[in-house]
Amino acid sequence: MTPVLLAVVDWHEFFFMLFALIACVFALAVVFAANIVRMAFYLIISLGATAGLFFLAGAEFVGAMQLMIYVGGTLVLLIFGVMLTAQKSFVDLKVTGGEWVMAAIAGGSLLALLLYAAFQVEDWRRPLTAEQREELIVADDAYDAAHIGMAVLGVRVDKARQPDEQLQKGMSGYLLPFEIVSVHLLVVLIGAGYLARTKLSTRGVRTATDASRGNVALPFTVKALIYLGAIASIAAGVACFVLAGSISGAIGLNLACMYVVGGLFFMNVLLKLIVLARQKWAVSALVIVALLQAATLFWGGAGLLIAIGFAVVALLPIGLLIFLLCSGQRSVWSQME
Amino acid sequence: MLLFAEVTVTHYMAVGAVLFVAGVVCMATKRNALGILMGIELVLNGANVNFIAFGSEYLREDSLGLDGQLMALFVIVLAAAEAAVALAIALNFYNNYATIDVDRADDLKG
Numbered sequence: 001m002t003p004v005l006l007a008v009v010d011w012h013e014f015f016f017m018l019f020a021l022i023a024c025v026f027a028l029a030v031v032f033a034a035n036i037v038r039m040a041f042y043l044i045i046s047l048g049a050t051a052g053l054f055f056l057a058g059a060e061f062v063g064a065m066q067l068m069i070y071v072g073g074t075l076v077l078l079i080f081g082v083m084l085t086a087q088k089s090f091v092d093l094k095v096t097g098g099e100w101v102m103a104a105i106a107g108g109s110l111l112a113l114l115l116y117a118a119f120q121v122e123d124w125r126r127p128l129t130a131e132q133r134e135e136l137i138v139a140d141d142a143y144d145a146a147h148i149g150m151a152v153l154g155v156r157v158d159k160a161r162q163p164d165e166q167l168q169k170g171m172s173g174y175l176l177p178f179e180i181v182s183v184h185l186l187v188v189l190i191g192a193g194y195l196a197r198t199k200l201s202t203r204g205v206r207t208a209t210d211a212s213r214g215n216v217a218l219p220f221t222v223k224a225l226i227y228l229g230a231i232a233s234i235a236a237g238v239a240c241f242v243l244a245g246s247i248s249g250a251i252g253l254n255l256a257c258m259y260v261v262g263g264l265f266f267m268n269v270l271l272k273l274i275v276l277a278r279q280k281w282a283v284s285a286l287v288i289v290a291l292l293q294a295a296t297l298f299w300g301g302a303g304l305l306i307a308i309g310f311a312v313v314a315l316l317p318i319g320l321l322i323f324l325l326c327s328g329q330r331s332v333w334s335q336m337e
Numbered sequence: 338m339l340l341f342a343e344v345t346v347t348h349y350m351a352v353g354a355v356l357f358v359a360g361v362v363c364m365a366t367k368r369n370a371l372g373i374l375m376g377i378e379l380v381l382n383g384a385n386v387n388f389i390a391f392g393s394e395y396l397r398e399d400s401l402g403l404d405g406q407l408m409a410l411f412v413i414v415l416a417a418a419e420a421a422v423a424l425a426i427a428l429n430f431y432n433n434y435a436t437i438d439v440d441r442a443d444d445l446k447g
Binding site: 012013016020023024027028030031036039040043046047050053054057058059061062065066069070073074075077078080081082084085087093094095099100102103104106107110111114115118119123124125126127128132136142143147148151152156158161162171174177181184185188189191192193195196199 | 342343344345346347348349350351352354355356357358359360361362363365366367368369371372374375376378379382385386389390392393394395396397398402403404405406407409410411413414415416417418419420421422424425426427428429431432437438
């Protein structure tokens with residue numbers, strides 16, 4: 001079965017979707033997270049995923065530099081800054097509701113404009129044809145670090161590849177920007193080092209204290225619901241894998257989608273355990289996973305009715321869980337992380 | 338549906354747009370100075386994804402080629418330099434005012 005799976009999946013598209021999803025989701029997580037340390041961690045993951053996108057697009061050197069300079073340098077510096085200023089009261093600076101609305105409006109309209117522009121140009125929506133792909137494989141002269149090194153020293157060795165005469169004349173070396181950037185880096189390092197020197201007067205507290213954790217134990221009903229749900233999800237996931245053929249035949253579902261739904265059941269179990277560890281994001285992730293399963297059922301060919309029925313059945317216990325968590329004078333929800 | 342088609346420049350531009358807008362919203366809403374800095378990093382990465390997509394020979398016949406990759410490289414280097422200076426400013430602010438909340442930086446307010 002494995003060789004068939006390797007041949008059937010379009011791996012380029014799979015990896016692009018993987019890296020793109022990780023980059024976008026974690027970039028949005030940076031926006032919505034309140035805890036500054038978590039924001040830094042999500043940013044690292046997002047930028048690592050964009051390095052993966054660079055590798056996929058054929059820019060291996062830039063991807064490697066992204067990982068080394070950005071993730072391994074700039075973000076480590078950022079984390080230093082976060083740790084130096086992570087006093088208890090500054091770790092979770094909240095944003096008011098009104099600001100969120102304005103930011104959502106502005107951000108949403110900007111995103112709509114950019115996506116509209118991206119989809120407008122026909123030339124950008126056309127992938128390479130089969131002959132062009134053939135040429136690429138046969139030619140085998142991809143850009144690599146040697147080309148970039150020579151270009152940065154002023155010699156464009158890829159000039160010969162440009163068929164158009166006029167465009168060839170415009171291909172200049174990058175020696176001047178390289179020298180400017182080098183001097184710029186030197187000046188910036190000296191300046192930043194001078195700016196951030198320790199001064200004699202010590203006004204302002206510099207010690208970082210731990211954020212105190214709310215030690216609330218989850219009530220019995222919530223724990224019972226989570227354990228029952230976990231057992232049900234394990235059973236459903238095992239059923240999906242063992243009885244894959246018969247179930248998918250019965251409801252007319254694609255076999256691969258059956259495995260995806262089964263896998264999502266196991267992810268459901270994992271998320272429930274994370275909810276037991278009092279993490280807030282796991283609850284929203286539970287809702288998203290249930291909706292994903294319904295969507296997979298629908299796209300796999302099971303029909304709209306079955307998909308909606310599944311979504312309702314899956315979301316009912318999650319709704320009950322959310323209700324139990326948020327009810328009460330001093331709700332458990334407010335004390336989760 | 339575009340989601341299941343071949344990967345084109347438009348896909349990369351969509352990712353770049355999401356990163357860019359996430360960075361802009363981060364810069365606009367965060368009260369922590371380091372949160373704003375993270376927004377700046379996201380914006381620059383969104384632009385970089387666009388540069389790399391147009392410079393990729395696997396996506397377009399007449400791509401930018403090396404120009405796109407070199408542009409992205411210079412953006413990375415300049416972003417690192419600017420992050421260093423911004424961090425120095427933020428740490429200075431924290432040392433002098435005992436807070437990292439930018440809403441407290443209102444000494445010049447009329």
